[in-house]
Amino acid sequence: MLLSQLLHLQGVESVVLERRTKTHVMGRIRAGVLEQGTVDLLREAGVAGRLEAEGLIHEGLDIAFAGRRHRLDLAGLTGGRTVTVYGQTEVTRDLFEARERLGGTVVDCAEDVTLHDLAGDAPHVTYRHAGEHRRINCDFIAGCDGFHGISRSSIPSSVLREFEQVYAFGWIGVLSRTPPVSPELIYASHERGFALCSMRSPTLSRYYLQCPAQDLPEQWTDERFWEELKRRLPEATGDDLVAGPSVEKSVAPMRSYVAEPLRYGRLFLVGDAAHIVPPTGAKGLNLAASDVHYLWHALVDYYRRNDDAGLQNYSENALARVWKCERFSWWMTSLLHRFPETGPFRERVQRAELDYLFSSRAAMTSLAENYVGLPY
Ligand code: DHB
Numbered sequence: 001m002l003l004s005q006l007l008h009l010q011g012v013e014s015v016v017l018e019r020r021t022k023t024h025v026m027g028r029i030r031a032g033v034l035e036q037g038t039v040d041l042l043r044e045a046g047v048a049g050r051l052e053a054e055g056l057i058h059e060g061l062d063i064a065f066a067g068r069r070h071r072l073d074l075a076g077l078t079g080g081r082t083v084t085v086y087g088q089t090e091v092t093r094d095l096f097e098a099r100e101r102l103g104g105t106v107v108d109c110a111e112d113v114t115l116h117d118l119a120g121d122a123p124h125v126t127y128r129h130a131g132e133h134r135r136i137n138c139d140f141i142a143g144c145d146g147f148h149g150i151s152r153s154s155i156p157s158s159v160l161r162e163f164e165q166v167y168a169f170g171w172i173g174v175l176s177r178t179p180p181v182s183p184e185l186i187y188a189s190h191e192r193g194f195a196l197c198s199m200r201s202p203t204l205s206r207y208y209l210q211c212p213a214q215d216l217p218e219q220w221t222d223e224r225f226w227e228e229l230k231r232r233l234p235e236a237t238g239d240d241l242v243a244g245p246s247v248e249k250s251v252a253p254m255r256s257y258v259a260e261p262l263r264y265g266r267l268f269l270v271g272d273a274a275h276i277v278p279p280t281g282a283k284g285l286n287l288a289a290s291d292v293h294y295l296w297h298a299l300v301d302y303y304r305r306n307d308d309a310g311l312q313n314y315s316e317n318a319l320a321r322v323w324k325c326e327r328f329s330w331w332m333t334s335l336l337h338r339f340p341e342t343g344p345f346r347e348r349v350q351r352a353e354l355d356y357l358f359s360s361r362a363a364m365t366s367l368a369e370n371y372v373g374l375p376y
Helices: 002-009 022-026 036-044 049-054 088-101 222-232 235-240 284-305 309-336 340-357 361-372
Strands: 015-017 056-058 061-065 068-072 083-085 105-107 111-116 124-129 132-137 141-143 161-176 186-188 195-201 204-212 246-260 267-269
Touching: 002 036, 002 088, 002 284, 022 088, 036 049, 036 083, 036 284, 049 088, 061 340, 068 361, 083 195, 088 105, 161 222, 186 309, 195 222, 204 222, 222 235, 222 246, 246 309, 284 309, 309 340, 309 361, 340 361
Parallel strands: 015 105, 061 186, 141 267
Antiparallel strands: 056 083, 061 068, 111 124, 124 132, 161 204, 161 246, 186 195, 195 204
16 A cells, blocks of 8 residues: 555556455554654655654653663664654555545455466456456556465465564454553563553553463453553553553464565565564564565656666565564564573573663664664
């Protein structure tokens, strides 16, 4: 949707195919932390009005361990860079609204989407909509269809290399109409497992707990969730926690995954279609946005100046940043979660790493510059 909007503003037309209904898409709760680069891109796309009015600028975050909270001064450590707390679902709402307003074509409930002739000069897409068979002739196809989409699987397996790490745990997330426990996010490492206190607004909180990967939301009654969250936070923070009924509850699996290359002929993979990060650090949406940045510029150069260098280099350029974000998300996950399978030595090393982090400005700066977003 973002790529489509950006291209439209440069006079390049596109059709967006969505497998689900708009209602389904708008019902999903995803992460809520935007890097400055993502905010800038949304502004260029002309969809940052509400984000600028309602988004919460965060200049720091807390990491809690051993019963204490330690503040990381993101702005102070990075020369004034910040992040914006604004839900991914709201970004999607703003994009739907903008595409509709500008007369963009977004087809929902597109079935049996199939990509053809990717390696040739004239690829096309076929799909079914409301029982009718349809065909789109394309110059290029952007595979922005997520981990389970058909784009990546349309690339021959002899071409694709995959790199993967699956974690034995997931996150159970709860959204509740309660005031956030703290004005900034708290990432908590505790012997019972990781916990995260986040928010969507001053009256809407988002909390997460590390849980076994196979847990179902039904196993987590609201009461059990609040009790467990309180136990994983420093005592004074737990005492400030305002519990309330959940308005959404879901379990997110944890995985690190990259497929290479991101280009096959005239197909370009973007976002989760090519790579997954575990949620720690909220890089998923931001990484999709940086892919969009590279592909958008490459396509505009091609159409405006007949220059295909950006398209030729898309995979290499985007992957260089993808791997740095993969590293950071993996590292944040390793730093803060319990890995019971790795034993007491690893536990002590983890504790030492947290201790070191808050005794070294260099270590804090490294975390901060990755968290606010590496340059494009
Ligand atoms: C949120 C999610 C994250 O993965 C994270 O690191 C921070 C915040 C969120 O949903 O608010």
